[in-house]
Amino acid sequence: MSVEEILTINHVKKSYDTLEVLKDISLTVRKGEVVVVVGPSGCGKSTLLRCINGLESIQQGEISLRGEVISGRSKEMHLVRQKIGMVFQSYELFPHMNILDNITLGPIKAQHRSRAEAEEEAKKLLERVGLLEKKDAYPRQLSGGQKQRVAIVRALCMHPEVMLFDEVTAALDPEMVREVLDVMLELAREGSTMIIVTHEMQFARAIADRVLFLDKGEVVEESTPEEFFVNPRTERAQKFLNVFE
Numbered sequence: 187m188s189v190e191e192i193l194t195i196n197h198v199k200k201s202y203d204t205l206e207v208l209k210d211i212s213l214t215v216r217k218g219e220v221v222v223v224v225g226p227s228g229c230g231k232s233t234l235l236r237c238i239n240g241l242e243s244i245q246q247g248e249i250s251l252r253g254e255v256i257s258g259r260s261k262e263m264h265l266v267r268q269k270i271g272m273v274f275q276s277y278e279l280f281p282h283m284n285i286l287d288n289i290t291l292g293p294i295k296a297q298h299r300s301r302a303e304a305e306e307e308a309k310k311l312l313e314r315v316g317l318l319e320k321k322d323a324y325p326r327q328l329s330g331g332q333k334q335r336v337a338i339v340r341a342l343c344m345h346p347e348v349m350l351f352d353e354v355t356a357a358l359d360p361e362m363v364r365e366v367l368d369v370m371l372e373l374a375r376e377g378s379t380m381i382i383v384t385h386e387m388q389f390a391r392a393i394a395d396r397v398l399f400l401d402k403g404e405v406v407e408e409s410t411p412e413e414f415f416v417n418p419r420t421e422r423a424q425k426f427l428n429v430f431e
């Protein structure tokens with residue numbers, strides 16, 4: 187039995203003016219899979235995630251969520267995109283709203299769920315990441331690691347089909363990296379479908395079902411973590427991995 191395809195990226199090309207950033211990207215992500223995307227700075231990782239959740243338009247190819255094309259313009263797109271959660275390096279929490287309101291804004295405003303139900307779920311999720319006592323605090327009163335866990339909870343509270351993570355620990359002090367990675371490992375264990383961009387290679391190896399190595403806007407390798415980290419097939423991947431040793 188083949189596992190359900192959640193996200194399908196089919197020959198996607200993306201340029202900024204004359205700069206071709208994604209050259210011909212294809213990728214299928216199935217339910218419960220964790221795909222880790224690695225590659226040198228500027229190779230197009232963030233652009234790929236931003237194209238998937240519709241923050242950027244593409245010039246060619248197609249992106250589908252459960253068989254429904256989501257690249258392109260139509261007024262229902264925003265509904266489909268609610269099904270894609272994204273967490274950024276820079277948290278993007280609303281500074282003037284407390285933690286609970288930050289998390290429940292989307293469920294209440296965009297999904298028209300009741301405040302009571304949304305708050306109940308938000309509190310459960312906050313408890314799971316060890317932050318229930320911060321529900322009335324404001325983002326500025328939290329550490330970077332705490333803010334990032336809130337940002338993850340905020341995305342989860344929308345019940346996305348797939349979660350996208352763009353270098354979510356890159357701006358954190360080293361002692362806070364672990365607490366965020368542990369939340370992601372827990373989500374993976376529970377069967378969340380995720381695409382993760384990271385420079386944490388040990389974490390990548392531990393969490394990935396598949397590794398996608400991008401270089402200059404192309405998929406250079408797509409392999410299991412064992413293959414990729416032990417026996418990278420290309421010289422480009424070997425060179426990239428050497429930097430982390």
Ligand code: ADP
Nearest residue numbers: 202205207225226227228229230231232233234
């Ligand atoms: P990565 O996340 O792998 O570091 P990015 O996806 O951020 O790479 O960027 C890929 C390339 O696209 C880089 O050359 C970058 O300078 C360029 N780029 C990214 N965003 C824009 C933009 N909004 N306008 C023009 N060029 C951009």
Ligand code: MG
Nearest residue numbers: 231232233353
């Ligand atoms: Mg990036």
